[in-house]
Amino acid sequence: MEKGVPMCLVTVLLFALTCSLASASDPSPLQDFCVAINSSTSAVFVNGKFCKDPKIVTADDFFFSGLQIPGNTANRxxxxxxxxNVDLLPGLNTLGISxxxxxxxxxxxxxxxxxxxxxxxxxxxxxxxxxxxxxxxxxxxxxxxxxxxxxxxxxxxxxxxxxxxxxxxxxxxxxxxxxxxxxLITIADAVFGSNPPINPDVLTKAFQVDKNVINYLEQQFK
CATH class of the missing domain: 2.60.120.10 (Jelly Rolls)
Known part of the structure; x- marks a missing residue:
């Protein structure tokens, strides 16, 4: 270690780095599972969802069927x-995958x-x-x-x-x-289809185009 660099400073920097990396993904669960439930009755609020009482959890809470069915691509x-995700498969809650x-x-x-x-x-x-x-x-x-x-x-x-x-x-x-x-943030939907709409003067300046172009694009996402 270079002269003049205190060990305590290195420790603080390493701790800060570790914390920043940890915040880049979902926090690790502190229990076996936390099956999401929309009701707060007999539940604990964790990471955006209420946890279902473990005593009434079933295998169906960890099951989803339907990915064998093709999605409808008849759209623009x-x-x-x-x-x-957790909304369709409640057992995913706090597990950090979907x-x-x-x-x-x-x-x-x-x-x-x-x-x-x-x-x-x-x-x-x-x-x-x-x-x-x-x-x-x-x-x-x-x-x-x-x-x-x-x-x-x-x-x-x-x-x-x-x-x-x-x-x-x-x-x-x-x-x-x-x-x-x-x-999920779809760029075009967020920029040209926000609610309420972004001021067209902002978009005109940002994209360096005529305001009529912005108006046309916003019409496509209404």
């Missing part, structure tokens, strides 16, 4: 995401979005997907890859990412998340 994006099925029609897209509370790992089960994510300022570097059946790609927590079907057949992917409720 040509995609559908079936999310298995799951999703992603269906994308030919040339459909799961548009640029981010998960503020969890990292995503995606595996392609059928078809071919062009995927990517963008790093934060100041680089805004784009990482992309074309994925085929069996390929896996990771989208780091909080980064804007997308999946685009570049094949001629339907694509299916399955995604895991490092949170029981990773959250």
């Amino acid at each position: 994006l040509g995609s559908n995401v079936t999310r298995v 799951f999703a099925r992603v269906d994308i029609a030919p040339y459909g897209v799961n548009p640029p979005h981010l998960h503020p509370l969890g990292t995503e790992i995606t595996m392609v089960a059928e078809g071919t997907l062009y995927v990517g994510f963008v790093t934060s300022d100041p680089d805004n570097r784009l990482f992309t890859k074309v994925l085929n059946k069996g390929d896996v790609f990771v989208f780091p927590i909080g980064h804007i990412h997308f999946q685009f079907n570049v094949g001629k057949t339907n694509a299916v992917a399955f995604a895991g998340f490092s949170s029981h409720n990773p959250g």
